[in-house]
Amino acid sequence: MDRTAHRDAPGEMTHAGNEETGGLRVTLYRAAWVLPVASAPIRDGAVLVGADGRIAAVAPRPAIEPPEGARVVELGEAALMPGLVNVHAHPELAHYKGALEDLRFRDWILRLVGSKRAALHDADYDAAARWTLVESLRAGVTTLGATEMSAAALHALRDAGMRGIVYREVFGPDPAQADASMADLRAAVDGLRAHATDLVHVGVSPHAPYTVSDALFAAAAQYAVAEGLPVAVHAAESAAERGLVERGEGDFAPGLRARGIATPVRGTSTVEMLDRLGVLRARPLLIHCVTVTPDDVRRIAGSGSAVAHCPVANARLGHGVAPYAELAQAGVCVGLGTDSVGSNNRLDLLEEARIASILHRARLASPDALPAAELLRLCTLDGARALGLDARIGTLEPGKDADLCAVSLAAPHARPVHDPAAAVFHAAQGTDVVLAAVRGRVLMEGGRVLTLDAEALGARVEDAAGRLRAVLA
Ligand SMILES: [Zn+2]
Structure with a gap:
C-alpha cells in the first residue's frame, strides 16, 4: 500500500x-x-x-x-x-546508554521517567539529540524516525542537515486528562511545525497503551488524520502491556490503580484496541509488534499501517522476537529501528540488521530468513516506505534525492x-x-561529522550523564 x-x-x-x-x-x-x-x-x-x-x-x-x-x-x-533509515529512535535519551541495564520493563520505564525529571533539563535534551545524530551519521544513518517529548530532535536534525520525522509524544493514562493532553499536543505541534522543512517533518505519537487512555488515543488519531500528520505508536511490545489491555492486570495495572485510574479490559489485543479507537485509520507506524496475533497481522496489513521492527531492544528487554516474516508475508511495510540507547545501547543499523537476520533464523529454524539482499532493502527502501518517504529516498535511482x-x-x-x-x-x-x-x-x-561539534557535545552529554548517575545511584 x-x-x-x-x-x-x-x-x-x-x-x-x-x-x-x-x-x-x-x-x-x-x-x-x-x-x-x-x-x-x-x-x-x-x-x-x-x-x-x-x-x-x-x-x-x-x-x-x-x-x-x-x-x-x-x-x-x-x-x-542509499543512506540508512532508522525508523525508530529517541534522540533525547542519549544519556541513558548503559544506565538502565537488566531491569523489568515497568521498572525500566519508572527509572527512566523519574531520573529524567530529577536530573535533566531542556539543554540536556538538546545535547542528547545532537549526540544521537553524531552517532547516527557515523553509522551511515541519514534518515531518522524520532519520537520525542521536546523539540530537541527537530532542531538537531535541521542543524545536522539530516532527514527525519519528529513524532511529538503525548501522554495521559487518565481519560479525564485527555482534553488537557490534546491542548498541549496541539500547541506543541503548532510550535514544531513552524520549524519543519522539506527534510524534517512533524508527526504525533500517542505513546503507548499503558500511558495513553482510550479517549486520548481516539482524539490524537482524529487530530492527526484531520491535519495530515504522520503517527507513531508503541504497540504490542510486552507481556505487561498485553496484561493491561487484555485483562486489566499485569505489571502496569497496580500503579495505575494507585493513581485512581481504572484498568478495564480494553480489547482482545492492542492492535484490535487501536483499530476500535480509529488509530489504524491514521495508518500509523506501529513500533515493536512483538506480541501480535495472526488476526492483528491481518488488521495491520489491511489498514496500510507500517511496523517499526526493533529486534535488539525487544530482545534486550526480554520481550521476545516480533514475527517479521509473518508481517512481511502479509504485505505489511516493515522498517528497522534501534529504539533508544537506553534499551539498545547502540544506533548501529548494520548490526541491528545482522542481529535481526540471526534472530529470525534461530526463531524459524531456517537458514535463509532475511538474506543480505533483504537486509539491504530493510535498512533503506523498506524504512523509507515505513516513513512514507520512498518517493524521495531509499534507492539509488535517477531523480531521487542523493x-x-x-x-x-x-x-x-x-x-x-x-x-x-x-x-x-x-x-x-x-x-x-x-x-x-x-x-x-x-x-x-x-568518521568526522561536518555539521555538528562532536567534541563539545560529548562534554555536555558527559556532564548530564554524571547528574543522571547521581540520581540513579
Ligand atoms: Zn521507543
Whole structure:
C-alpha cells in the first residue's frame, strides 16, 4: 500500500528551508561496489549527483564520464548505497546508554521517567539529540524516525542537515486528562511545525497503551488524520502491556490503580484496541509488534499501517522476537529501528540488521530468513516506505534525492568480498561507514561529522550523564 499519499508528492521541492542544497557541486562518486537496491549490485560502479542534490545517473564506472567541473570522489574498496533509515529512535535519551541495564520493563520505564525529571533539563535534551545524530551519521544513518517529548530532535536534525520525522509524544493514562493532553499536543505541534522543512517533518505519537487512555488515543488519531500528520505508536511490545489491555492486570495495572485510574479490559489485543479507537485509520507506524496475533497481522496489513521492527531492544528487554516474516508475508511495510540507547545501547543499523537476520533464523529454524539482499532493502527502501518517504529516498535511482552512505570493505574483518551485501551486513559494522550525505550534501566523511561539534557535545552529554548517575545511584 502506498504510504506516501498524505506526505510529500514525489518530486516536490519547496524552497523554504531548502538552504541546505545551496552551493552543491556536481559530484561523481566511484566505488568498488554500488548497491542501488532497486537493481542488482554494480561492480566498479559510479553515482553522479547533480547540483540540485538529486541522483543524475547510476552505472558501471566506464559508463559515466565526469562532467566538466565535477568533483570526483574515489571511495575505493567500499560499497556505496542509499543512506540508512532508522525508523525508530529517541534522540533525547542519549544519556541513558548503559544506565538502565537488566531491569523489568515497568521498572525500566519508572527509572527512566523519574531520573529524567530529577536530573535533566531542556539543554540536556538538546545535547542528547545532537549526540544521537553524531552517532547516527557515523553509522551511515541519514534518515531518522524520532519520537520525542521536546523539540530537541527537530532542531538537531535541521542543524545536522539530516532527514527525519519528529513524532511529538503525548501522554495521559487518565481519560479525564485527555482534553488537557490534546491542548498541549496541539500547541506543541503548532510550535514544531513552524520549524519543519522539506527534510524534517512533524508527526504525533500517542505513546503507548499503558500511558495513553482510550479517549486520548481516539482524539490524537482524529487530530492527526484531520491535519495530515504522520503517527507513531508503541504497540504490542510486552507481556505487561498485553496484561493491561487484555485483562486489566499485569505489571502496569497496580500503579495505575494507585493513581485512581481504572484498568478495564480494553480489547482482545492492542492492535484490535487501536483499530476500535480509529488509530489504524491514521495508518500509523506501529513500533515493536512483538506480541501480535495472526488476526492483528491481518488488521495491520489491511489498514496500510507500517511496523517499526526493533529486534535488539525487544530482545534486550526480554520481550521476545516480533514475527517479521509473518508481517512481511502479509504485505505489511516493515522498517528497522534501534529504539533508544537506553534499551539498545547502540544506533548501529548494520548490526541491528545482522542481529535481526540471526534472530529470525534461530526463531524459524531456517537458514535463509532475511538474506543480505533483504537486509539491504530493510535498512533503506523498506524504512523509507515505513516513513512514507520512498518517493524521495531509499534507492539509488535517477531523480531521487542523493541520500548516500558508503561502507568501507577494506578492513581485515570485511575481506574478502564475495557478495557485497553479505560483506556489508555480516562482516562490516557501523564504524566502517566512511561517508553519509543527504540530498547531495556530505554530512559525515571519514568518521568526522561536518555539521555538528562532536567534541563539545560529548562534554555536555558527559556532564548530564554524571547528574543522571547521581540520581540513579
Ligand atoms: Zn521507543
